[in-house]
Amino acid sequence: MKWESWEIKGHVLEYNDDLHQYVCDGIIVPSITQILHHKFPLKYDGIPKYILDNAARIGTMLHNTIEEAEKTGDALHYTVPAERKEIAPEFVNYLLMKRQYGFQCLENEVPIILPYNGNIIAAGRLDMVHQNRNGALGLTDIKRTSKLDDTYLAYQLTLYSIGYQYCYEKTVEELRCIWLREAKKKYKEIPFIYEEVDELLGGIVYGTYGEIEQTGTDL
């Protein structure tokens, strides 16, 4: 069984992609997506599994393509492999927005651990760390859901920003979402909602929420 591993702030974080499982310092911790499931328990309810599976497959393909392209250092000239042609229009839109809004991708799939009251309570990997044209550091989530859920995104990215700032000791100045859905695209500013997130985490840690259910990958 393959476990990826990182050392972050004196903690050892391990991740298994097949199981979507994080282990921090030997103890299983939930993913950020599982944490969000408390607040949004019905997010994907009623959607047939085959649709969710297909959405996850295409989403992963798009994320991987963007990551690979950015790793070349010259994403604008990256050619999408033939076997991934179904996401080619979305990738082209990504490049168009990159040019239009002038952000730079600094890192992809960055692992983070989330502290709360001195304990590590969750872990995750954020889609992208970016720098805008004014030099400000930000976090980006790439979505290709049929509709954008602004509240979900605010919770998700605020959680990531808390984790990222703790792990890497850099200040996150803005949160963004890149929405790519076939021919449609959007580059959206997402607010920080620290108070609401603190309330959510307090509810989880102090037991006002029930069990955490296993959820699939974030779409």
Added chain:
Amino acid sequence: MENYFKTLNDINVNDKTEKKGNLTYLSWAWAWQEIKKHFPDATYTVYENNDGWNYFTDGRTAWVKTGMTVNGIEHIEYLPVMDFKNKSIRLEDVTSFDVNKAIQRSLTKAAARHGLGLYIYAGEDLPEEERATEGYGGDMNNVTHFEKGTLTPAQLKIIGAFNETQKKWVLKTYKVKSIDDLTTEQASAIIKQKEAKEAQKEAQKEAVAQ
């Protein structure tokens, strides 16, 4: 004068426990009797919401809030209203009986915060994975069940560094021939249990020092 926490923590509760499902329970009535025996002015509170109900809800599930004051110190405990599998009950299915059970369990946990039977919650005498369903981290452990021999490299390193007595305990308790045979989930529960035990010892030391 002896520290009040130590007085309660030194009481052996082993023969006052009962196993239900995968959790070990301490009798609420007995716990309260012991507390009052040692501290006659002890009191407890079942907190109510703004409408005067003895439970709280977010519209999906419910929880209770209790407090126990011993020696002038109040410890507050929150506990979800759970079914026999220790899963939260949906609000529409919660009965007054479920709430009453949750209140009693919550008060027993509050008593443990004062020392009485605390080691049960720290997992000191729990041979299986009871700790896995206690509290926050426990909920995580319930979500997946991994196959034998899937512990992570870090888990192997941590448990590999246990002393011989601890290792023997692990092998016997989890009925495995070697540490390598543990699952991710089991290894996680073991490490968590050890941390809880160490934290408890620290707390005891601090309480004694005060």
